[in-house]
């Protein structure tokens with residue numbers, strides 16, 4: 001089924017770095033699109049575009065209006081928006097997703113351009129379960145399949161289901177958590193791809209096939225077709241996958257995985273990232289080899305997208321799509337329109353411990369990086385933070401002529417260092433560096449927080465162990481987000497600079 005040409009060229013994995021889990025991919029002509037989960041962050045569901053499957057540029061967030069997404073302030077972190085599926089059918093893009101919260105449920109959105117605008121939601125009250133998938137058969141019937149693995153017929157225009165939900169498969173005999181189903185017509189078969197084993201070290205991908213979209217399904221004799229469980233490979237937790245075909249007929253899998261550091265089993269701090277691997281077909285089953293940081297490139301020319309701007313001077317009236325906030329972003333709390341060339345944040349919660357904190361950040365996408373921001377705290381208190389969730393964050397904050405580094409790790413909250421600074425704007429910084437392998441017992445990485453002096457030198461006020469901002473310690477489904485916050489009154493930021501120190 002594949003006529004993929006072998007070349008010596010390789011591409012680096014992950015292809016979408018940082019907290020970008022549960023990728024779903026679709027191709028339309030020469031264009032590929034990917035969407036990912038976004039949990040408690042707003043706007044939700046980042047949308048990426050590529051011309052070559054390897055280089056990805058974020059072109060928007062599908063859920064960028066309160067009429068599409070409302071995440072209540074008391075909702076726990078790592079709930080909210082889970083595992084979307086993106087498909088192109090009948091000249092339109094279709095997106096189906098679960099909002100995991102009280103009164104939430106499954107929702108469907110459509111768009112003619114994946115960059116947006118996306119429609120308001122069509123609710124799917126008859127679809128019960130996370131990780132919904134959409135597939136259309138030759139008769140035009142739309143099949144909606146969810147974790148479990150269950151399936152129901154759906155009218156995607158009205159959200160109404162028909163018939164009784166039907167159990168399709170429970171996955172492999174020894175695996176737990178059959179989820180993330182995707183159904184495809186490939187050749188003579190309908191293939192049902194699922195994740196199983198849980199999204200941690202036991203994660204994997206399995207597949208079954210049938211003659212009709214509703215089964216009965218015959219499992220692949222070589223399941224799981226992808227897993228790194230039980231290995232000490234640098235890429236772990238491989239799972240939650242989607243398939244896409246290239247223009248040369250070759251097949252590719254996009255999936256999530258993590259990069260732990262600091263020994264074995266180690267800690268991963270960037271969340272679950274999006275990876276790409278080639279698929280071969282043997283006896284009508286897909287085969288995926290070991291996933292490595294360098295994979296054989298596709299046969300077609302690679303087309304790098306535009307270079308990402310590391311610095312935002314807040315000169316535009318609309319914020320670029322990389323910026324995400326915790327749960328919502330009302331203009332009265334976060335705006336570039338109040339003071340020209342500055343981002344203004346107005347406090348609501350009193351610290352990053354509060355679920356209604358006013359925070360705006362971007363995903364940490366490099367294992368080593370340096371981030372700085374110029375803050376004017378004249379009318380309040382705020383700062384620069386590295387956030388995993390309410391209970392796991394490190395920050396440097398300034399108010400009334402004093403700057404301090406605060407660390408929160410579980411029930412422990414402590415001021416690590418402080419000093420006075422002249423009243424007025426001050427540059428805050430954090431440097432994140434991998435721990436040398438010989439020091440692995442000190443964690444995966446080190447975060448150094450401090451202030452930049454007028455002569456450009458950096459004064460360190462706190463050096464903190466990165467393991468407490470890792471998923472192995474904090475749990476949850478997200479990854480680190482680095483950004484600015486207000487904890488009292490009004491604070492202004494002139495610029496924010498994110499400088500990668502590793503590729």
Ligand code: 6LW
Pocket residue numbers: 021022037082083130131179180195198199239240256477
């Ligand atoms: C998602 C499930 C999973 O719904 O984790 O890794 C859940 N897979 O499919 C949250 O991302």
